[in-house]
Amino acid sequence: xxxxxxxxxxxxxxxxxxxxxxxxxxxxxxxxxxxxxxxxxxxxxxxxxxxxxxxxxxxxxxxxxxxxxxxxxxxxxxxxxxxxxxxxxxxxxxxxxxxxxxxxxxxxxxxxxxxxxxxxxxxxxxxxxxxxxxxxxxxxxxxxxxxxxxxxxxx
Numbered sequence: 645x646x647x648x649x650x651x652x653x654x655x656x657x658x659x660x661x662x663x664x665x666x667x668x669x670x671x672x673x674x675x676x677x678x679x680x681x682x683x684x685x686x687x688x689x690x691x692x693x694x695x696x697x698x699x700x701x702x703x704x705x706x707x708x709x710x711x712x713x714x715x716x717x718x719x720x721x722x723x724x725x726x727x728x729x730x731x732x733x734x735x736x737x738x739x740x741x742x743x744x745x746x747x748x749x750x751x752x753x754x755x756x757x758x759x760x761x762x763x764x765x766x767x768x769x770x771x772x773x774x775x776x777x778x779x780x781x782x783x784x785x786x787x788x789x790x791x792x793x794x795x796x797x798x799x
Contacts (some may be wrong), residue, residue: 664799672784676754676795685798686784691747698743703727736764744796754793767792 663669671684673679700723707722708714715794739750739758752766753759759767770776770788779787785795 669782672782673795673797674716674783676773678795678797683799684797687749687798689784691749691798692796695741695743695747695749698746699741700727700743702742703730716732724772731768731771732761732765735759735768736761740799748799749796750799751789751794751796754795759792759794763792763794767794 671680676686679685687774703726704719706726707719708716711722711726712718712720731741735751736759739752744750751759751764755762765786767788770791771786776787776791780788781787783795789795
């Protein structure tokens with residue numbers, strides 16, 4: 645083995661090494677009974693990041709215009725609070741935030757159907773802490789979704 649192969653396997657991580665040894669992990673969402681592609685499949689990271697960027701921009705605009713009266717110094721943590729309220733209200737009722745709707749995503753319960761309000765609150769609070777969203781399982785779900793027994797799927 646030359647050095648390039650060793651570096652490539654180290655950078656690829658344990659999943660790639662296990663797959664080279666013949667382990668079959670299946671596709672994302674297979675363990676949850678979701679399709680591999682198309683509507684109802686697990687949302688990819690790029691779409692989820694785009695959705696949260698749209699939502700954060702909207703919440704910052706609301707905080708800047710309505711709460712801080714156009715003064716950046718008064719904004720403080722208001723965008724985060726607006727984001728939390730927006731997420732709880734929209735995910736707990738219709739299953740998506742404005743950003744998720746724009747990019748074609750929906751938050752559903754693991755078994756299908758709408759996420760209950762207590763689970764939407766738990767998911768939103770964990771998402772506001774940022775760290776759980778950076779930890780993913782092998783289905784591509786963030787820790788906040790896993791703990792709330794939710795999954796983001798394509799519409």
